[in-house]
Amino acid sequence: MSQHHHARRCAATVATVSALAVILAGCSTPSSPADEQASPPGVTETTVTIGTHTPLTGPAAAGYSSISAAAKAYFDYLNDKGGINGRTIEYIVKDDGYNPATTQSVVRELVQEDGVFAILNGLGTPTHTAVIDYLNENEVPDLFVASGSTTWNEPEKYPYTFGFNADYVVEGAALAQYASDEHPGSTVCVLGQDDGFGDEIIEGAEIAVGADGLTDVQRYAVSNQDVTAQIGAMQAAGCQINILATLPGFTALAIGTAAKLGWSPMWFTSSVGADYSTLLQFFGDDAGPSLLQGMVGSNYLPMGDTEWVALFAQVNEDYNAGAPFDGNTVYGMSVAYLFAEALAAAGENPTRASLMQAVTSGELEGNGILPLAFGEDSHAAYLGAGITVVDQGVQDYVGETYALEGDKVVAVEPQPGALTGDGIPSS
Template structure:
């Protein structure tokens, strides 16, 4: 089970000590030496940490991600771990509040002395800890957000994304709109941060402009003004760059005011099971919603990755209701295990970063990962989904593109099947 952030008094004391010491433990964290003096690493264990919205406005769905990652680690640990080390995963609740994120990440690094931060979630939350993690030379892997901030290898050499970045996603969603809703008024609602701005940039790169654009803040769960403005503007298609709670709010609010556009939704806010739970009796409003994903869907029981993750979920995650958030969390876990394996027996922080930059990882993703010394972004594209008959299913082929003016092109290679034992080969 995840450990909630509950050591506020202790962490304040740690912060005071850190301030006096210059807020850096870089003398023992660079990884230039050996695992013997690397924080979070012993002969038998490697400890990593994360910040997640276990409670708060983004908790719907997202609170299931880190426990799923931990479940996959427990599965690997039961088979002996990685290079003889078990993976310990410390999960801290930041409530999707940037100030709390800074507090819990400092606790993880300065008090718990984790080896790395893994899959910290959120654009506004994680942006605030980039400089701290850089100063303390802590690997910052596979951030749970599609912000382009994570792909700055010169500025943040230890930070790597995981999700396709939001501009890539915006281009792919807008290509669908251009091909299927030509001549219709397209409007855009996005989170008031890089999530929304980067998504809108991708949409405009393909469509040129939108008829109306609005933003929301997660502290205000009322999108009636935005939906009302779209209705008045005569919007026929609404693109949403929203977290799940605000996707549900937008679709539900639109229905209440008699506004019935076609909704096209960012992957991060489109998990069908999460939205259906949020909408309750109004779940039929999701029929026809188009979104995108880059991992196998939770309802594809014939997919060998889904078979593996369901097995792990049953054995190590309390048989939690299986949705795409669990698929996501276990996919992150699988990738991190590959990175640890590639970093070698003599595990150091720099060795881990070098291993990720070398790339060559494969897994359940429908498109390739893009890691290299010059590219710290994650997956390179997505495939479109549509809700039909209360089920989200893929259609068409996966697409790849870039966050510039490159074309949106189909990707035709199928992902490999998982190893027979479900663990990357060492």
């Protein structure tokens, strides 16, 4: 279970697949252990096929549409090096527009028509919530969800699902604790998405500053591209530090709206919407650097002058058609590396069962700033987050890393994963 108390949203009801669809799906239907040993879905002598749902269009596309392209670039790099145990990784990416109904359709296509071995890094809390029951009922490995919802860390209820992000309660607690440590006495407020994302950032912030420690809380909906009322209310409340549980477009919208109002509070942003290079695309090179100067963020993956960043930058140049290199690129390639590590650990003839055993073994290392927390009783990847600051156009860690121990925020020492073997995991 999650390491702390939280309120969980109920998953959307999934319609039962018709008998005709099962027949058409053929070998993509759930198999017995004996059948899977002989022919696991998505695995041939030369390939392993996996898939994802992600917003290539719609309100979350800005920034996020580059994640799956970065993951594919890493897989192309890996495949050119011989793949994993002689198999190349085929990655099917389907656009869901950040719409849960569309997510249900494309995930069924991936499982029933494309016969994928696993779903990797499905993106979004509301979208992935719509398919989590379906994937678990059909015993499809649901790996490294691109969301910090604590729902992904419920191994008894969802044994096939594993998160990737540091969860939102952790991020909210880390940001609020940093605000309290570095700016004691400042008024702290939250602008959050009106779903589990916002709920859990608020929950984490209240762990750090107390239930009455937030001066004002505002919510927004992704369907409404206007946050003037929310920003105006926060300004009127005297907010000095604003913690944002926002997608990248809404991070930019909040900061830009405040600037139009002549208001310059401090911005503390969840990793979901904190990438400097992505935000700069909204503001441009003229206004962006001054608007984003001093922005505080949370993160748990490599950044700055590290071997991992250097490797991923080279992979991006060689395999990603000259796409901009930013934090979302690092995210996508980090996920792809972790899947490759799990696949290598699953053995020369991987099955869904052996893949699950590899993830829960406690032996995966990843490349984050803290050790992975995966195990039989934990389906969370990272239980802590570091603090980043933008200074003169450079975004990097400032040294503070926080984790939750029960309902207490504690400072911990980073333990970054080492780069070995040119980023090619071995079995």
